[in-house]
Amino acid sequence: MNAPFVIKGATIVNPDAMFVADVAISNGIITAVGEALEADLVLDGTGCYLSSGFVDLHTHLREPGKEEAETIESGSRAAALGGYTAVVAMPNTDPAQDNVATVRFVRDQGVKAGLCEVVPSGCITIGRLGKQMVPYARLAEEGVTLFTDDGTGVQDALLMQRALAIAAQLGVTMAQHCEVASMTKGAVMHDGECCSSMGVPGWPSEAEEKMVQRDIGLVRSTGAKMHFLHLSTAGSVSLVRAAKAEGLPITAEVTPHHLALHDELLRSFDPVFKVNPPLRTAEDIEALKAGIADGTIDAVATDHAPHAGHTKEQPLDVAPPGMLGLETALGVLNTATVVSPQQIASLMSWAPARIAELTERHGRSIAVGEPANIAVWDTTSVWTVSRDNLSSKSRNTPYHGMDLRGRVRHTIFNGEIVVRDGKALK
Numbered sequence: 001m002n003a004p005f006v007i008k009g010a011t012i013v014n015p016d017a018m019f020v021a022d023v024a025i026s027n028g029i030i031t032a033v034g035e036a037l038e039a040d041l042v043l044d045g046t047g048c049y050l051s052s053g054f055v056d057l058h059t060h061l062r063e064p065g066k067e068e069a070e071t072i073e074s075g076s077r078a079a080a081l082g083g084y085t086a087v088v089a090m091p092n093t094d095p096a097q098d099n100v101a102t103v104r105f106v107r108d109q110g111v112k113a114g115l116c117e118v119v120p121s122g123c124i125t126i127g128r129l130g131k132q133m134v135p136y137a138r139l140a141e142e143g144v145t146l147f148t149d150d151g152t153g154v155q156d157a158l159l160m161q162r163a164l165a166i167a168a169q170l171g172v173t174m175a176q177h178c179e180v181a182s183m184t185k186g187a188v189m190h191d192g193e194c195c196s197s198m199g200v201p202g203w204p205s206e207a208e209e210k211m212v213q214r215d216i217g218l219v220r221s222t223g224a225k226m227h228f229l230h231l232s233t234a235g236s237v238s239l240v241r242a243a244k245a246e247g248l249p250i251t252a253e254v255t256p257h258h259l260a261l262h263d264e265l266l267r268s269f270d271p272v273f274k275v276n277p278p279l280r281t282a283e284d285i286e287a288l289k290a291g292i293a294d295g296t297i298d299a300v301a302t303d304h305a306p307h308a309g310h311t312k313e314q315p316l317d318v319a320p321p322g323m324l325g326l327e328t329a330l331g332v333l334n335t336a337t338v339v340s341p342q343q344i345a346s347l348m349s350w351a352p353a354r355i356a357e358l359t360e361r362h363g364r365s366i367a368v369g370e371p372a373n374i375a376v377w378d379t380t381s382v383w384t385v386s387r388d389n390l391s392s393k394s395r396n397t398p399y400h401g402m403d404l405r406g407r408v409r410h411t412i413f414n415g416e417i418v419v420r421d422g423k424a425l426k
């Protein structure tokens with residue numbers, strides 16, 4: 001077991017209170033919260049907030065299948081550096097996470113890496129091909145609580161309705177990538193003024209909103225829990241706001257990049273800014289922020305999507321969509337928006353832990369007897385992102401050269417110090 005240690009002088013961020021205290025950790029558990037605690041090993045928390053570790057609802061780890069872009073180990077390390085103690089692994093691997101063996105493999109590789117908890121999601125359809133339902137009950141027995149075909153949306157409304165009906169019986173959540181595929185063929189960016197003037201094919205807001213609207217209707221008729229992934233448009237926020245006001249069991253996430261970056265960046269034709277759904281307009285960004293402010297948006301999730309250089313560094317129409325996100329999420333959220341420490345902890349830890357049903361171990365209050373899954377972070381230090389200093393195997397960060405305010409100092413996973421003073425210890 002790990003030697004006991006103390007984190008000194010941080011401001012504890014709990015849902016009901018914020019206060020300065022030392023935190024003692026031993027054998028994976030918080031053993032004391034108070035003043036003047038001592039141990040042989042001391043981590044400095046002064047100037048920092050200390051909360052439950054972050055939980056990412058949306059991480060592409062690429063293993064199995066695309067280990068040249070990321071592995072479960074390299075992605076877990078990037079997660080730990082970003083303050084995450086749990087990440088939900090997206091199912092668009094090869095083979096896809098539509099079967100017990102692959103789900104077990106992903107979870108076990110996470111345990112071997114030992115840097116954060118890797119929580120496999122399951123596919124909604126076999127091979128994410130949109131045709132045939134996965135045996136949800138079998139995967140639920142394996143502990144899968146979130147099902148998604150992320151990377152593509154489920155186009156067939158009847159299949160989606162049946163999937164939701166089963167999900168309602170099992171108590172699991174369906175997470176939708178909202179994109180009507182027939183409206184986005186060949187699209188490289190948001191369909192707006194910028195896109196028209198560049199003369200490239202566009203991805204209209206309606207392609208997202210139509211699926212949000214359809215699925216709200218299906219939730220109403222089935223009573224199943226639905227989580228909307230990476231919402232990007234003002235219209236989607238309005239639809240979810242109204243659905244929540246009706247009391248439907250719907251949750252929603254936005255990514256840091258949709259809060260910070262806009263479609264004008266594509267004028268450079270740089271594929272690093274190509275992402276799905278695409279970067280939108282200033283009005284959309286304002287609406288997403290308003291959604292955070294009034295609770296319509298529950299969580300900030302990274303959609304960390306590593307791509308190897310030989311695929312991403314191709315012309316805009318050929319390059320795959322996606323950008324890195326784990327190591328920069330806190331800094332981007334804190335730089336792009338005005339959020340309190342408790343809002344940060346809620347968006348990045350408490351709410352996502354609830355949505356992924358991880359609250360036995362994650363997203364809990366800092367208190368004696370609680371499992372020690374902890375992030376220590378500040379909202380004031382300014383650092384310059386360099387793609388060469390990130391620990392992901394891929395380099396496709398859109399923030400290269402950008403100054404961000406706010407950074408993770410230490411991450412404690414299962415009572416073990418996995419990141420100390422911004423450096424991964426394994």
Ligand code: DOR
Nearest residue numbers: 060151275276305321322
């Ligand atoms: O930009 C994206 N990249 N959006 C997705 O939905 C999938 C992801 C990926 O897997 O690269």
